[in-house]
Amino acid sequence: MFAVTAAALLVAMCLAMCRALLGPTAYDRVLALNNIGTMTVVLIAVLGFLNGRPDFLDLALAYALINFIGTIAVLKYIEYGDLGTSGGPRRRNASRR
Amino acid sequence: MMAQVLSVLVWALLLSGAFFLVTGALGMVRLPDVFTRMHAAGMADTMGAGLILVGLCVHSGVNLVTLRLLLVLAFLWFTSPIATHALAKAALSGGAEPYTLAGGDEGERGTEAEGGGMS
Amino acid sequence: MREEVIIRVGAKFLAPFIIMFALYVHFHGDYSPGGGFQAGVILAAAFALLALVYGLEAVQKVLPLRFTRMCAALGVLIFAGVGVVTMLLGHNYLGYNALASDPTHPEHGQHYGILLVELGVLVTVFGVMVTVFYLFAGRGRRGS
């Protein structure tokens, strides 16, 4: 049954990857990649059970962490054009494609 | 007897989680703009991941693996809305136009939305 | 992004847990997947999150650039130092068995040796990652 779940996860990841490739805006791509990251976390957990080695769950947690921080960083870069700022004026009309 | 009930429960949880994941991914492809796609992505993040991880919890019983699974689940459910909110805010301030129904008759609605999603 | 309620409260809540998880990954490197490299990356990610939300200046007050540069060198020093110490104790370079406190159980030395070497890896990776992030995020501010 874990194999079925893993197969469904892979199908869903392919669909999300279509959206990441199609775009059309940068936000679509970020959204699709964040979603693929979430599915990767679940896939790591399922694969751990499939192989009978649930130790991989630490990796899933670490991956979820990096996925979250990466998404926030990309969005901050798109929105402000600067990773180090603490706020202030936003860059209007950031690149959309 | 008990083992069979548990096995059926695990099957049901994993399959329904996979159903929500695939539906969410399908919505990512079909829906017309980035804001509506966020709802589909939120579906995969909440129920899709949640049901699968809870299914794995039921399968493993009560031990340290369950604790780690619950940590992963708590982390996903805590961070997914934050990331979605940051994305929505960035998209609005970056000038993405929210899709709205172009004022027209009922018949046009469905095909128009679908066409927008597939392009 | 300090004025934005959701991201600020979320980052405040998460940061201590991320640091705790990073050090957990480090100390349990020989029982579960992980080790110094991953721990260094996760630890650096915690500071990257804080810098994204509170700005570079606020984080550099807690963790100055000078300190992270020193970390990058210090880690290599720890790594090489463990090797030199084992040589001084009469074993090969990085022959961990020399570190056993009880000579009849040399395998205990492996445990301590790996922990020390991993500590060197952690400190170096953490220092380099945070330095790279600082320089990348702060480019165009003032020449550093």
Add this chain to the structure above:
Amino acid sequence: MNRVLWLWGILFALWLPLSDHYEPLFLFFGVLTCTIAVFVGARMGIVDRESVPVQLVWRGALYLPWLVWEIFKSNVRVARIILTPRLRVDPSIVHFRASQLTDLGRFIYANSITLTPGTVTTGIVGDDFEVHAIVQEEIDGSEENEMNRRVVVLEGEGA
């Protein structure tokens, strides 16, 4: 100061089962780890009522099951929208006022809104919430008011 001790205790209580080694060496590592994490948090000035909300634990335990049930119901609704061949979406952005008093309450309310698919919080300015809904009925219904009321109860008397 009280919050610092709470955070240390929570981190150590999480460390023990994660580690599952109870030798003195690993207990020492645990103490060291939690102290470093709390020290960094205290230096950044991020240990306070918002980041260590221990005052919410009991009321939160009552709120969480209701939230999970809401998430399940709205998941089914959005799944039905996506799987309908005609794709009947009617997205709109609405503004409304939230009744929470503190930023922590607004954080919980906004995240609850985003967690239930069909509605996404796109911005908060003061107590003015900007919410994007995939179909307009999602936001017009009484369920948002119900969630608002429950988060106010969860928040307690406020700051």
